[in-house]
Amino acid sequence: MNNLWHLTGKIQPRSLTESRLRLHYAIQFIAATGSALAEPLQDYSHTSLTWKSDLKVFVGAVIHAIRSFQVALDPVSLISIILDKHGETIATSPLEGKTLVEGMNWHKKQISQLGADAEKIAFLSYPPDDFPDHAIAHGATFNTSEVAGRQELANYYANTHQLLQEIVAETEDASPIHTWSHHFDMATLISIPGKKNGEPITVGVGMSPGDRSYDEPYWYVSPYPYPDTTSLPKLAGGGFWQTQHWVGAVLTASQLTTDSDGAQEEQVRAFLYSAVKASKALLV
Numbered sequence: 001m002n003n004l005w006h007l008t009g010k011i012q013p014r015s016l017t018e019s020r021l022r023l024h025y026a027i028q029f030i031a032a033t034g035s036a037l038a039e040p041l042q043d044y045s046h047t048s049l050t051w052k053s054d055l056k057v058f059v060g061a062v063i064h065a066i067r068s069f070q071v072a073l074d075p076v077s078l079i080s081i082i083l084d085k086h087g088e089t090i091a092t093s094p095l096e097g098k099t100l101v102e103g104m105n106w107h108k109k110q111i112s113q114l115g116a117d118a119e120k121i122a123f124l125s126y127p128p129d130d131f132p133d134h135a136i137a138h139g140a141t142f143n144t145s146e147v148a149g150r151q152e153l154a155n156y157y158a159n160t161h162q163l164l165q166e167i168v169a170e171t172e173d174a175s176p177i178h179t180w181s182h183h184f185d186m187a188t189l190i191s192i193p194g195k196k197n198g199e200p201i202t203v204g205v206g207m208s209p210g211d212r213s214y215d216e217p218y219w220y221v222s223p224y225p226y227p228d229t230t231s232l233p234k235l236a237g238g239g240f241w242q243t244q245h246w247v248g249a250v251l252t253a254s255q256l257t258t259d260s261d262g263a264q265e266e267q268v269r270a271f272l273y274s275a276v277k278a279s280k281a282l283l284v
Helices: 017-026 028-037 100-113 147-170 261-283
Strands: 050-052 057-059 069-074 079-084 089-094 186-196 199-208 218-224 240-242 248-252
Touching: 017 028, 017 147, 028 069, 028 100, 050 147, 069 100, 079 100, 089 100, 147 186, 147 199, 147 261, 186 261, 199 261, 218 261, 248 261
Parallel strands: none
Antiparallel strands: 050 057, 057 069, 069 079, 079 089, 186 199, 199 218, 218 248, 240 248
């Protein structure tokens, strides 16, 4: 354990939906820029975000231009940021009172000045039934009033990033940690040698801030191809198995102890490690 864990639970996890949706839309500027201007990667991770723990911001891929840069977002203040390749700030713009179009126009203007072809940038398209709808998508402006909710969500990401760093460091064939713009989950993917039923064998380990499955933050470990669910092993930390629509081990934020930051960290760690071990065994 370490003293970097941020105690969560001061805000009821199921009350974070509105903050989460606004933040989900705010990260789309990062994804759009990476999709249009970063070097394409087979796993599409050039469209993903990374948690930059020293600055406590989400950052996108490095864009090589006359002046190389990264697009970033402060999730608590909802301020869009352009960083240079050394992590120094080039420009900032609060999203408060801006529409998606206005926010995009600001990004394009700044990026053009750095020597990149900003006209290529466009919002990513997602299946309409698999991406959350919100008034922001229909012209409403960003509202930054829910600071406490966004701080709470930032704490979930920061905490998870710490634990995933441990897992990646200790696990062979674990991918870098990405936060994906589609479902807004932070995860690593563990690849296991061989195939099962003709499919690559993987274990996804991560945290979702909430979605259709659970309208609150939750940690998950998902073995693939999905194993038989008739005899699933017990999990540590109060976790349980999700078997409807997808199969995976789950620990919801509302199940977390609020005794102390150390106890909370240990509960999530115990869950993740037991679920990874169980998932690998189910895939043998």
